[in-house]
Amino acid sequence: MSLTTGAEYLQRLKDGRRVWLGGATVDDVTSHEGLMPAAREIAELYDLQHELPSRAALSVEHHGERCGRAFMPPCSAEQLVARREGFEVWARASLGMLGRSPDYMATCLTAFAANQKFFSARDNKGFAENLVRYHEDARRRDLCLSHTFAGPRTDKSKTVSGQGGSVATPLRIVGETDSGPIVRGMRSLATLAPLADELLVFGAGRPLEVGEEDYSISFAIPLDTPGLQLVCREPFTRKGSVDHPLASRFDEMDCVAIFEDLVVPWERVFVYRDVELDRNFKVATHFNEHVGQQVLARRAVKIELVLATAAAVVESTGLSKADEPRRRLGEIVTGLDVTKACLRAAEADAFTTDWGMWVPATEPVLAGLRVSKDVYASAVDTLRDLSASGLFMTPTSADLEGPLAAVIGQYYRGATMDGNERTRVYRLAWDLVGEAFGSRQVLFEKYFLGDPSRSYSAAWDRYDKDRLGGILEDALRGS
Numbered sequence: 001m002s003l004t005t006g007a008e009y010l011q012r013l014k015d016g017r018r019v020w021l022g023g024a025t026v027d028d029v030t031s032h033e034g035l036m037p038a039a040r041e042i043a044e045l046y047d048l049q050h051e052l053p054s055r056a057a058l059s060v061e062h063h064g065e066r067c068g069r070a071f072m073p074p075c076s077a078e079q080l081v082a083r084r085e086g087f088e089v090w091a092r093a094s095l096g097m098l099g100r101s102p103d104y105m106a107t108c109l110t111a112f113a114a115n116q117k118f119f120s121a122r123d124n125k126g127f128a129e130n131l132v133r134y135h136e137d138a139r140r141r142d143l144c145l146s147h148t149f150a151g152p153r154t155d156k157s158k159t160v161s162g163q164g165g166s167v168a169t170p171l172r173i174v175g176e177t178d179s180g181p182i183v184r185g186m187r188s189l190a191t192l193a194p195l196a197d198e199l200l201v202f203g204a205g206r207p208l209e210v211g212e213e214d215y216s217i218s219f220a221i222p223l224d225t226p227g228l229q230l231v232c233r234e235p236f237t238r239k240g241s242v243d244h245p246l247a248s249r250f251d252e253m254d255c256v257a258i259f260e261d262l263v264v265p266w267e268r269v270f271v272y273r274d275v276e277l278d279r280n281f282k283v284a285t286h287f288n289e290h291v292g293q294q295v296l297a298r299r300a301v302k303i304e305l306v307l308a309t310a311a312a313v314v315e316s317t318g319l320s321k322a323d324e325p326r327r328r329l330g331e332i333v334t335g336l337d338v339t340k341a342c343l344r345a346a347e348a349d350a351f352t353t354d355w356g357m358w359v360p361a362t363e364p365v366l367a368g369l370r371v372s373k374d375v376y377a378s379a380v381d382t383l384r385d386l387s388a389s390g391l392f393m394t395p396t397s398a399d400l401e402g403p404l405a406a407v408i409g410q411y412y413r414g415a416t417m418d419g420n421e422r423t424r425v426y427r428l429a430w431d432l433v434g435e436a437f438g439s440r441q442v443l444f445e446k447y448f449l450g451d452p453s454r455s456y457s458a459a460w461d462r463y464d465k466d467r468l469g470g471i472l473e474d475a476l477r478g479s
Contacts (some may be wrong), residue, residue, distance in 0.1 A: 006043030034235030070106035071139035096302025097250035105145035146196035227262030247437035292365035318415030335375030342368025
């Protein structure tokens with residue numbers, strides 16, 4: 001098989017998966033009004049793989065056929081940069097709004113499979129080979145994957161095994177059959193799962209302790225596997241490309257995955273009852289570094305969208321040369337430049353693993369991830385401040401096309417644009433700052449890789465503190 005098309009992707013989603021939304025099951029996720037728009041956007045991303053010139057950026061030749069570039073481990077500095085350029089093509093096509101575009105999980109799975117030696121060192125049952133074979137199959141079929149790395153947090157003061165009391169709510173192994181282990185429980189944050197081909201379950205979500213081996217299992221399953229149900233949040237999709245240019249297209253659904261005595265085929269199990277491996281796989285496979293490259297490339301596009309919208313709002317008011325608006329826009333530019341600088345520094349200082357895979361430098365990637373989430377949130381706040389009350393005094397597309405069209409054109413015009421154009425700009429701004437869709441985007445970026453406070457604490461923990469002692473000694477020595 002070769003690169004999938006948008007039509008092939010959409011057809012694969014019609015498999016009888018059990019998706020709950022608004023208290024009812026969804027018969028067809030490709031036609032449900034809350035899920036269909038994002039599915040179509042992802043289909044368009046797949047179609048870009050077949051179009052020139054994006055085909056060269058998004059795919060590579062491998063054993064006589066084209067495959068998605070994100071499924072290939074970068075084996076040189078040039079390939080690492082080329083992978084980022086592919087990320088940027090899809091990010092620009094989706095305006096940075098799809099945090100789980102298919103290249104994200106393709107990169108994640110590739111990082112795991114390319115580090116087979118790490119998994120093999122603690123494995124004598126062939127699970128590491130399962131992971132490699134699965135990666136090859138996902139690459140060959142050009143699958144769209146979702147994942148869930150987190151379990152329920154019923155009580156944050158307790159361990160994983162202590163979450164459920166008498167009922168084990170976190171996903172756990174409850175039995176074995178000749179066909180595979182039986183799992184029961186739930187996992188959260190399965191973003192895009194209703195629109196994915198398969199679900200990758202990896203890690204317990206929190207560090208496991210000795211005695212919690214039942215919670216250590218990683219695997220991949222098709223979304224129509226018996227025993228799996230997805231419970232979706234409320235859709236944030238809104239109708240109308242003029243009134244809601246973003247919310248009408250890019251609401252990638254978040255959901256909870258519930259496993260009810262689901263049998264995982266042995267050939268799809270990658271980690272099994274191994275607490276130590278479960279605790280260390282992200283660091284050992286350089287998970288954050290690899291997916292961080294994709295995230296930073298996407299966030300740069302997303303931040304620039306907010307910047308473009310804010311600049312248009314300022315222009316509409318005739319204040320594009322005033323000091324305060326220029327200062328606020330300059331703050332966004334500075335944050336955007338820092339995000340891009342971290343990305344390029346990570347590529348410039350990349351290192352190679354023992355098995356020849358190039359990895360973006362750790363500290364620039366992690367610094368970029370910490371900074372860029374705040375840059376995006378701050379940029380949205382700036383857009384809100386610059387737009388002010390204009391955000392909720394904006395007509396709709398029905399008004400623009402109705403009997404008052406001429407009046408709106410006269411009274412809603414801006415300093416440099418007519419009423420129609422100004423209305424469209426402010427509708428875009430409202431999607432980013434006023435709609436539930438926009439609020440979800442800020443929240444998604446803030447907690448993308450977990451608790452932000454922990455990421456800053458971890459940065460301090462990793463810092464070479466011996467340097468500080470020398471610096472302090474030099475300062476105190478005086479002249």
